[in-house]
Amino acid sequence: MKNASLFYKFLFCTVIILNGYSTVAQEKNNLLSAYQNYTGNPREVAYLHLNKSTYIKGEAIGFTAYVFDKKDKKPSNLTTNLYVSIEDKNDKTIAKKLIRIMDGVGSNTFVVDSTFTSGYYKIKAYTNWMLNFNEQNHYVESIRIIDPDTEEFISTETASNELDAQFLPESGHLLHGVSNTVGVVVKDNLGYGVPYIEGTVFGKNDEVLTSFKTNKLGIGKFPLFAELNTGYRIKLKHGNKDFDFNLNQKIEEKGVVVSLNRTKSKVFISIKTNTESLDFIKNKNYNLLLHNGDKSTLMDVNFTDNTTVTIGIELASASSGVNILTLFNENNQPIAERLFFKYEGINLLKSNEISTSKTTDSIAVALNFKNIDADALSNISISVLPEATKSYNKDHNIVSYLYLQPYVNGPIEQAKYYFTDIDAKKQFELDNLLLTQGWSSYHWNTIFNAPERLNYTFEQGIRYKVNINSSSNELTSSYLMHAVGETDPQTFRVNRDQKNFMIDNVFPMENDRLYLSKVKSNGELGPAKLYIQSFPSAIPKLSAESDYLNPKFDYNISTSLNNAIQFEKLNDMQQLDEITVSTRVSKTKTRIQKLGEHKYGKIKIVEEIDRMTFNTLTDFLHFHGITSDESEGGFSLFVGSKPLRNNSTANYGAVTLKHRSSSPPPTDIMGTSEVRVKPMAVFLDDIQLVDHSILNQYPLNNVDYVEINKRGIGGGLRGASGVVKIYSYYGSDLQDNRKTGQGFELPLAFSPQKIFYVPKYQYYTDDFYKQYGTVDWKPKLVPDANGNIEFTIAKPKVPVTLFIEGSVSDGSIIYEEKSIALDLHY
Template sequence: MKSTVRLGFNSFFSVIFLCIFNFSFSQEEKLVKSYTDYHKTAREIVYLHLNKSTYIKGEDIGFTAYVLDKRNKKPSIYTSNLYVVIEDSNNTIVKQKLVRVKDGVASNIFEVDSSFSSGTYNIKAYTNWMLNFNEKNYYSESIQIIDLENNVKKSTALDEEDIDAQFLPESGHLLHNVTNVVGVTIKDPNGYGIPNAKGEVIDSNKNTITTFATNQFGIGNFQLMPKIGNTYSVKIKTESKDYEASLNQKIEQKGIILSLNKLKDKIYISLTTNNETFNTIKNQRYTLMIHNGVSYNLIDVYFTDNTVITSVLDKNTTSPGINIVTLLNAEDKPIAERLFFNHHGINVLKSSTINTSKTKDSVTFNINFKYLDPSLKNSFSVSVLPQDTKSYNRENNIISSTYLEPYVKGVIEQPKYYFTDTNQKKEYELDNLLITQGWSSYNWDDIFKGAPKLSYEFEQGITVKANAAPNSNGTNDQLMYSLNNEGFMISEVNPKDSYYWIYGLYPEDNTTIKMSKITEADGLKPASMYVQFFPSTIPQLNSDDSDLNFIEEKTLKLKRNNYTKNNFLKSSKNLQELDTVTVVSSPILEKRLKQHELSTDRFGRVTVVDEQDENNLIMLTDYIDQRIKSERIRTQNSNDSSFAIGRFQINYFLDDVLLTDPTILEGIFLADIESIEFNRFGIGDGYRSPNGFVKIYTKKLPSTRYDKKTTKAYEFPLTFSADKKFYIPKYKLYQNDFFKNYGVIDWKTNLTTNKNGTVTFKIAKPKVPVSIYIEGIANDGSLVAEDKKISLD
């Protein structure tokens, strides 16, 4: 059962103070069940902090991804696979990669290489799980690329006859003979709002009914009491030209409109009907549902004696962030919707102090967050740019991407504006924006279907599925596999489906997985099987939304004649050419030269297996037993030649892969081995081999004497992108306009606080004043998004 309010009203302008009691109407129970079934499935949202928004060809695009649980805004514990793609203006994918998410955070880079030319690109990030839902839980934002060698300036002149003026009733429709609030958006052909436009609403008698003005984003509103039989037009005056447009809204003779006003800590929700409608809906039940995808409240209302009903909510009792007010009729069909934003309860942290200390060559920043709990996991990323930069024109920050964009349908210009130094003016402007947004991103047709169909799974690494063919005894052999030099692991056949399943693999770049079957008769044999990988490709994000494109007049003024690629120089890797050495063939000399070559940068004794060794000792284990005694490597039982697990204290490596079970060496012929390193003290292997190790290296080509291979390698069709170092360009000049406007100073990722709540990082000492752009999260759902100008004098 869900609680609700069901009250009548005895005055013309009545106020409902919320009270709660049970109801048992089957229709409302069906509504509640559909709603809870639809929303009980966890959702994720993702945000990318980019190091800037305008890039010069040759630079790196640095990004840190924050993947959050949509319900509580804490780091997601479900997904470790994140897809990041860059598309051009034709929606063609230019770059894409799979990155690994740990504790809700992932960092990586894209190189702005020859794949790019001057223009606007969209960078998007999403998880596989997000593809189950129609809401915009993924990340999408435009970036600008400039090729200094081919920076053809495109004309951005606007067609002055073509503006997009829309007049959007707060409740979704105009109702005859009552006061309606109408939102206004006036945009240029590129989708940007036209600021400071003036408007007059004119009736069919050429009388001015009301006026309005737009803000810097081309948004405004006005009140209108429309009459059926009258027509309305709007005269618009911009800084460059005058226009006239139709109101373009049907006036309905009957209906109910929904409106909302905020006053201090109260929210007033009004339902208004007209006299033509009142007698037909008198005493009928209507329901207000106040919800946000996590919690909800139902209020039953009735028009009894009056045409206006107003409910009063305490702002502090509503959910932090977006709240959706939906009006449903007696059949529980949604007929109107209005969004409002509650800033109370959003956990946004501000830095308490920012201190710097300088040396001759570097600057150390100490940013303290007084109200952050340092015992919780946290992560921050910081972009450091010249203070006069024109290359950081981000539309979003982590607050707008988390609390606003996933809940609205339309494209918002500069959503981060409403969450940067928020004040009463910006709260009013945000509410004005929400009037123009109409219905939320939650589709009621989907909600009434109940729990969504889940066709896409949470992904945690790569899953491998391999077919298992029974051996001659009718049983399945064990499967041994290895990747990333992390040691061999054992997989058993799943008795339910007769497949080998290997979960949670994180191969990077060109990693292969090596597989062997452990057979009773022949020991280790290459595992020749039909192998499948999940995922094997990057799934496609089907999105109908479009981001605002960059406009040169709004974002940058870069003239090719002023700047060329010689303004910054990217260092090339040093190449070293080796001299050719010719040696007279001699088995003994060849062995010594080979041993000398393989001993370079090694701390143990390297021995090369030759033909004499192969003739004297057939099996690898016999050779190792003999050499261990001569090398005096300490074992748990020096008289025991067994390779049983736990019998030796030393570590064994096969082709640099640590063997968790050294008994697999028992099936290998010495003829397949090229060299062996014996290291008594484990020097060079860190803490893994305090008692020494043996490293065995196989021949690259199969032995002509024994045609025996023990593993078969399979390539992953899709791998994770390895962490790459962010490249900071080197510039010829650090005082010219090019560097001040478009230069990069540094990009720091995966920063955490110390026990005092202080984030510390060091950069090379800059030659100009800097701005820092810091964003991040903590495990209690706290968010950080700050832009700070720093004087280093």
């Protein structure tokens, strides 16, 4: 009996212990499960490379948009729709655009027009998918607009000799009886860090405990062995004046703090408590989670007889960028957090020395990125500004916005500083910054209570629901969506009982209309009785609150705005010229002006004299510099006015133009005897044609006017070789093409890429130009197979700086600033 009793006691204890282990394991699983469920969905990060941060009214805001996969830091291929908006200080939207992103990159401009007044504005960029999450994955930054009509001088607010000091304990707690580290942030009345402040810490009876000095951004730290019932005072020296501050942090009698030390290869995390707390937390199961929104590692923390538990982590096992250490108590409640940064593994590409050469009126600039992967997709954007510019005061660059900002709460002043000329000092200063940040942007209340279903989807183009208004006796009906924007024509077959069908991944451009036709049983097209719904139908509002800093200027700047700026905008210039000579213009010119509004090409109206002179559309277009190929019943158009002899068969991809006679080959439009060229895109009455043969030997009597857009501006990829739009003459005996389809106005469309117009200045050597002028903006440069990029700029009369940013599909990032001391005798 005695042995049986001992056996049952042993069995009972074993069950209790195993049950305890099972409970601990389950709690760990719950913690990891909640975290992985929240972070399992992909994330994107948006960034805009702006050509400047300060603009004069009338200038253009040039930007290149980069969208990244947050986890692997590579350009995102998930979303094609990026929303970019500009808001004033009252959060009123002043301008907005839908930008198409391809391979993670897009570009566009905003004109600083009459809707802007002097002041600060915030520019935002975000995808629909980003609206699901609390972290600041979207882009927001402040820009300044200056209106010369209301500001005679460019001036800045003067910072008063007052300080705002914050003292922030490491991991968010100041614990009695242990050595703590306290971060210091000193700002002026405008919210900017005050550099090189010297501070002294006083304890009981004004005993000097330690001293410290902030860095150039007003950040520092000091050690403090905190004791209860002790008032700590900090004295700061600034501008020949002393400032006294109380520590203003509660000293906790019991608790746990996390501190961090690192070597070249390891990170040591110390979880510290005091003797007052040890008996309370002894043998309780705490957990330390190392994570970054993607990878995670959970580690046991168990206090025994010592007040400190130290865990060493190989730096090689940590993720590149921000790493987050979160300490959980026995109830899985997060109680402390510390962030650290790993630079290793971030692939920053640098270019070789710049080479320049002069041409007649410009400078050719060449850069080489020798380490770039020639097989990877890449894009580089470059802002060219005078070397003495004061208009490029951005807090972020592409590296800081991708690797740092999405992981912290609140704005970071001059975040790009930590990723420029990186050395041991910068790494130390970044760690001090993260020490003062407290909790990361991953909110644990949200993680533990994350919704099962996300409300906002990835968007790839625009989706249309086409509702059928008419009934049909046919078993099936067919409908044709004509080509629109950069989307090819599509045919849809629907059953008799279907009331609607969906059209996915459409990329219309502003001013485009969507044309739908019903395909009749004999193959002819007719108007369709339909109505459509667009998804999305409007640019969504980004409701997430984001703190940001206005561009920082040197204090007491005062620059005269006496340098007249002349802005060249083609349509505005044409309109001004015609208004000026309105008493002499012909009706033709007036009509050209009206038809040319919001058009990218040149309008050519077919007059009676043209109808008498030219028999066919081909002859008329050739006269205006367009070459045609009508061989074998086809019809293709190419930029250039030289005729093609014995033309090749026309088709609608890239074609090879070959000379087929026995005589010596003539020089074709490209100056060679054989060259692959792509035909121009052709529209008839705003509907893009797939089969161009209808225009073979097309009578000019059927044409009212033509829009010729040789550069294909606004036409997207389909218009890369140019665009010709032909509009029917209503007096012709041919059927109007617009009557074969039903046209729909679109509530939302993509903004076509715009040419960036460089302002013309009256003076190119005065202080205004040096500080606020624009030399050029190159939004989309692609390296060749050897990593070379080349571009030209107008000959500057002052030294210039290139602000270079870019991305590569293998995850490499490009950021650098390079100055060119130009020969002023060019």
